[in-house]
Amino acid sequence: MKKKLVLGVLLLALVFSLGAVACGGSEVVNTVTPTPGPTMGGNEPPITSTWLSPAKVIVGNFYPGARAEWPITIHNGNNYEAQFEISYRVPDNVQEGYARPTAEVASWVIITDTTPVLAAYQTREIAVVLDMPGNAKSPGDDWEFWVSVRDKSQGGFVQTEICSRWLVNMR
Secondary structure, eight states, X not given: OHHHHHHHHHHHHHHHHTTOEEOOOOEEOXXXXXXXXXXXXXXXXXXXXXXXXXXXXXXXXXXXXXXXXXXXXEEOOSSSOEEEEEEEEOOSSOOTTOBOXXXXXXXXXXXXXXXXXXXXXXXXXXXXXXXXXXXXXXXXXXXXEEEEEEETTOOSSOOOEEEEEEEEEEO
């Protein structure tokens, strides 16, 4: 039992060290700024680690009626096929100066493939769209939501979740 707990803590430390957070209408807003995802001293992340990139996306100059789109990249570090679940998530904490999203924000986030199955060591891009209706009220000047990725093929005591932070700055 203690070995599994220590292994789980080490696994979570690895996920955090790779740069991930554990766990708009008709016009495209062109101010989406991704923060680079996992790197190991400037090199590619290890093939045997499951990771998500980018760790942070900043959507600037956003407004009701706007649309922003950016892909997230998921890598299956398992030596077996794994099913993942990708979803919108209310953050456990928000970056200083940012507000939690309101309930309606969940309906503004569109994920093109919410249950991808990746072969061993496969990497795939999944588009994430933030589409704020023109009549929507902003959750604040600056607000944050997360895109969660969970490995649904994991069993046992330790199950990991990695998240990409999306920071939205309103006009």
